[in-house]
Amino acid sequence: MNTQRKPVMFYFERLEQIRDFNSFRVEAVFETHKEAEQSGRKPAWYSVIGQFRPDVQFQYPEFPVADFPCENYAKLFAEMCEQYITDQAIAMTA
Secondary structure, eight states: OOOOOOOOEEOOSSGGGGGGEEEEEEEEEOSSHHHHHSTTOOOSEEEEEEEEOGGGOOSSSEEEEEEESSHHHHHHHHHHHHHHHHOHHHHTTO
């Protein structure tokens, strides 16, 4: 059994960069494609994927903003990001 903790990774430098996205979703990520095809396999981590706003879209329409070892943490972070980009009072505090 591997007891090593998986780190939480954030792929942005400043909180304001979250405003470049207009929605977020959680996606399970597996170590290999084969693991993803096998039913019952546990994902290696969960990515929070941000969908870029049309006016800031780069080469790709979406980009991972964070990786979490636990699905619930990823869902919570995605909800917090959604709240941040939609609630003007919160957005003004950053």
